[in-house]
Amino acid sequence: MKASDLGEFGLIARLTEALGSQARAGRLAVGIGDDAAVWRSDGSAVIATTDTLVAGVHFLPERTPRRDLGWKALAVNVSDVAAMGGVPDFALVTLALPEETPVSQIDELYEGLSEAAEAYGVVIAGGDVVRSPTEMVSVTLTGRAEVDAAGEPLVMRRDAAREGDLLAVTGCLGGAGGGLRALRAAPEDEALREAAADSKAVRALIERHLRPQARAQAGRAALSAGIRCAIDVSDGLLQDLGHVCRASGLGATIQRDKLPIDPALTQLYEAEDALRYAVAGGEDYELLLAGSRESIDEAARQSDVPLTVIGEMVADPERRARLLDASGREMALPSGGWDHLRPSGRERG
Amino acid sequence: MKASDLGEFGLIARLTEALGSQARAGRLAVGIGDDAAVWRSDGSAVIATTDTLVAGVHFLPERTPRRDLGWKALAVNVSDVAAMGGVPDFALVTLALPEETPVSQIDELYEGLSEAAEAYGVVIAGGDVVRSPTEMVSVTLTGRAEVDAAGEPLVMRRDAAREGDLLAVTGCLGGAGGGLRALRAAPEDEALREAAADSKAVRALIERHLRPQARAQAGRAALSAGIRCAIDVSDGLLQDLGHVCRASGLGATIQRDKLPIDPALTQLYEAEDALRYAVAGGEDYELLLAGSRESIDEAARQSDVPLTVIGEMVADPERRARLLDASGREMALPSGGWDHLRPSGRERG
Numbered sequence: 001m002k003a004s005d006l007g008e009f010g011l012i013a014r015l016t017e018a019l020g021s022q023a024r025a026g027r028l029a030v031g032i033g034d035d036a037a038v039w040r041s042d043g044s045a046v047i048a049t050t051d052t053l054v055a056g057v058h059f060l061p062e063r064t065p066r067r068d069l070g071w072k073a074l075a076v077n078v079s080d081v082a083a084m085g086g087v088p089d090f091a092l093v094t095l096a097l098p099e100e101t102p103v104s105q106i107d108e109l110y111e112g113l114s115e116a117a118e119a120y121g122v123v124i125a126g127g128d129v130v131r132s133p134t135e136m137v138s139v140t141l142t143g144r145a146e147v148d149a150a151g152e153p154l155v156m157r158r159d160a161a162r163e164g165d166l167l168a169v170t171g172c173l174g175g176a177g178g179g180l181r182a183l184r185a186a187p188e189d190e191a192l193r194e195a196a197a198d199s200k201a202v203r204a205l206i207e208r209h210l211r212p213q214a215r216a217q218a219g220r221a222a223l224s225a226g227i228r229c230a231i232d233v234s235d236g237l238l239q240d241l242g243h244v245c246r247a248s249g250l251g252a253t254i255q256r257d258k259l260p261i262d263p264a265l266t267q268l269y270e271a272e273d274a275l276r277y278a279v280a281g282g283e284d285y286e287l288l289l290a291g292s293r294e295s296i297d298e299a300a301r302q303s304d305v306p307l308t309v310i311g312e313m314v315a316d317p318e319r320r321a322r323l324l325d326a327s328g329r330e331m332a333l334p335s336g337g338w339d340h341l342r343p344s345g346r347e348r349g
Numbered sequence: 350m351k352a353s354d355l356g357e358f359g360l361i362a363r364l365t366e367a368l369g370s371q372a373r374a375g376r377l378a379v380g381i382g383d384d385a386a387v388w389r390s391d392g393s394a395v396i397a398t399t400d401t402l403v404a405g406v407h408f409l410p411e412r413t414p415r416r417d418l419g420w421k422a423l424a425v426n427v428s429d430v431a432a433m434g435g436v437p438d439f440a441l442v443t444l445a446l447p448e449e450t451p452v453s454q455i456d457e458l459y460e461g462l463s464e465a466a467e468a469y470g471v472v473i474a475g476g477d478v479v480r481s482p483t484e485m486v487s488v489t490l491t492g493r494a495e496v497d498a499a500g501e502p503l504v505m506r507r508d509a510a511r512e513g514d515l516l517a518v519t520g521c522l523g524g525a526g527g528g529l530r531a532l533r534a535a536p537e538d539e540a541l542r543e544a545a546a547d548s549k550a551v552r553a554l555i556e557r558h559l560r561p562q563a564r565a566q567a568g569r570a571a572l573s574a575g576i577r578c579a580i581d582v583s584d585g586l587l588q589d590l591g592h593v594c595r596a597s598g599l600g601a602t603i604q605r606d607k608l609p610i611d612p613a614l615t616q617l618y619e620a621e622d623a624l625r626y627a628v629a630g631g632e633d634y635e636l637l638l639a640g641s642r643e644s645i646d647e648a649a650r651q652s653d654v655p656l657t658v659i660g661e662m663v664a665d666p667e668r669r670a671r672l673l674d675a676s677g678r679e680m681a682l683p684s685g686g687w688d689h690l691r692p693s694g695r696e697r698g
Contacts, residue, residue: 003455003480004448011444011478014452015459028439028472037474039439042391048474050441050489054481090377090388092399092489095360099353103363106352110364123377125386125397129360131352132403134482140399140441140489 029153033247035083035232038145038153045153047143049080055135063183066105068210069137070112076234077141078120078214079285083232084155085223086143088216090125091117093139096132109137120216156223156230159247161290165229165313167252168296170218170286170305173237174274175262177281179209182268201264208262212285219287221302227291236280240288241321244313248290251316254279254323256331260308279323378502382596384432384581387494387502394502396492398429404484412532415454417559418486419461425583426490427469427563428634432581433504434572435492437565439474440466442488445481458486469565505572505579508596510639514578514662516601517645519564519635519654522586523623524611526630528558531617550613557611561634568636570651576640585629589637590670593662597639600665603628603672605680609657628672 003011015032029045030038036049053073055061074091081088093113097106117124122141146154182202215232222230229248231240237259241252256275265274289299290313300307311324323331352360364381378394379387385398402422404410423440430437442462446455466473471490495503531551564581571579578597580589586608590601605624614623638648639662649656660673672680 001452002448003446003450003452006452008478008480011446011452011455012476014456015442015473015476015478028474032473032475034475037439037441039472039474041395042393044391046390046395046439046491048439048441048489048491050443050475050477050487052443052445052477052479052487054445054479056482057480090386090395090397092386092397093364094399094401094487096401096403096483096485097352097360099351101352103350103352103355103360106360107363123388124364124381125377125388126381126383126399127361127364128399128401129357129364130401130403131357131406132483132485133405134445134485136445136481136483136485138401138443138487140397142395142397142491 052138066108067112074116081143082219093127096136160229161248174278175208176283177277179205225298226295229290254311401487415457416461423465430492431568442476445485509578510597523626524557525632526626528554574647578639603660
């Protein structure tokens with residue numbers, strides 16, 4: 001059996017199993033399987049997450065400005081901390097670089113990292129530079145959370161949804177997937193590419209793909225509004241919602257008509273493609289929240305980005321996420337999200 | 350200019366510069382440039398470090414059992430925390446794997462990680478699995494340290510050596526470099542390799558290369574004995590001592606006759622080769638300590654591994670580490686340590 005037969009989630013499940021006895025260890029509150037790990041530390045809690053971008057797998061090396069790559073490498077980690085409702089804190093950065101990498105490219109990468117660090121209040125505390133045939137940027141980010149009177153970390157978890165909870169997402173969906181398609185489709189010829197990029201909609205989508213905005217403030221607003229279940233939309237809405245369903249032991253329904261599809265996406269692509277990117281495109285880094293109507297309303301008031309209610313958590317022995325059309329019928333699901341180790345899976349970026 | 354022209358240390362210096370303003374940020378006590386970063390957190394301090402092993406650069410993919418690789422990936426990070434005098438705590442693991450990686454190999458890697466986690470009291474709190482043409486294991490490890498009455502973290506730093514401090518190392522030196530040579534030299538033929546490995550000395554050296562022992566207890570003992578300057582010997586004794594010299598604004602002298610050279614090394618290789626591995630071989634993961642005679646003596650009493658005094662810190666405007674022969678004359682230095690991005694540099698593992 002090969003890695004590609006198990007896929008990313010299978011491999012992570014196997015790791016959870018291999019390390020299960022440790023994961024039950026005292027101070028660890030949230031182990032492998034959520035957006036980030038959480039452990040108790042003195043009077044508060046530490047959140048920690050790591051994400052890696054690999055050339056040719058997570059980014060197109062020829063078409064990704066390294067400044068954007070640096071930004072993204074940090075922002076996707078901030079997104080994980082945001083999905084827990086935490087405050088991002090310190091980062092360690094590992095660069096794996098081929099020997100022939102131009103130093104100017106590395107400087108650009110550092111600039112992008114710095115910009116994101118500044119934007120999200122992160123301090124880059126250290127790192128490692130290694131030689132590697134494959135270019136890779138890996139970031140580990142820690143964050144902080146409060147603890148309650150019983151010493152339990154106050155965070156949003158995947159397994160905390162309740163039957164009847166409303167589902168809401170920040171911002172709009174599908175733009176990053178559409179942006180990747182636009183970036184791929186852009187002709188090799190520089191002049192032609194610039195002409196295509198003159199389209200405002202194309203530029204907007206490519207920007208969504210290259211420079212994701214982590215919903216750091218919205219995550220904290222949701223937590224303070226009383227929401228206790230969230231996930232960031234990194235693998236595609238339905239796939240990420242599926243994680244919430246399985247972890248919470250519930251099903252979920254999403255109403256197609258309520259989805260906040262990226263306007264640039266509907267402008268450029270056919271409705272069916274736009275829908276596919278919105279529910280399975282991945283890399284939008286919006287937050288998906290599950291909570292009572294009151295907590296969602298309050299989160300919407302406090303958040304710096306619009307929230308849209310798109311569905312609800314329901315009892316369902318199959319623990320599935322279902323997409324419903326206007327008449328309430330389940331729609332056939334577009335193929336589900338990205339899975340980085342499956343050769344059949346499309347690339348994530 | 351290419352990455353290979355700057356080398357690892359040049360690139361890290363550039364990163365320090367690019368991120369300098371942040372590094373001065375409030376809670377960060379030790380930023381880029383030491384074995385690990387240190388920041389204040391409530392009433393204590395957090396230590397964080399990251400290290401990556403890349404196939405073909407840091408390990409020989411065909412000759413490295415993945416169980417050993419998993420062990421080493423965690424142990425080398427524990428070594429960094431030990432060099433600060435901290436207690437290792439939580440780890441995040443990133444695996445970058447080619448699609449065709451056999452799952453049995455991944456299971457072995459997890460076993461090795463688990464073994465090291467158990468041995469050093471580390472909890473693996475999370476991680477990431479990504480597809481990659483190049484196999485890679487990256488670990489980020491946090492640890493804890495106390496703070497003093499003024500709130501300053503009690504750790505051992507590279508920049509804290511004083512003129513007249515004695516230099517001592519734990520254990521013995523050069524074994525890992527000799528082991529890599531033995532592993533490289535081992536014939537492709539499995540049977541022949543096993544015959545060669547029948548030699549106890551060969552086995553011991555290969556074990557040192559594949560399964561480094563982090564000096565976690567010795568690091569804590571040194572700190573509690575009052576030592577405030579340490580580094581782990583990962584790049585080679587003279588190179589690592591050079592880091593201490595430059596950071597502390599001093600020179601250092603090492604007496605060749607006092608070096609605790611690995612006995613298996615002297616048994617197998619010529620004296621000159623053995624010396625070269627001992628002072629420049631890298632990857633021994635012993636601790637190099639600088640402190641008063643009293644503190645070194647006390648550390649030796651408390652430590653679970655022998656300490657050997659090998660030299661001292663001296664005034665030196667050139668801030669150089671010098672190797673002296675029996676008559677006190679400076680010896681020509683064997684080429685200095687590993688530098689992973691320099692094509693001319695030998696591989697580290």
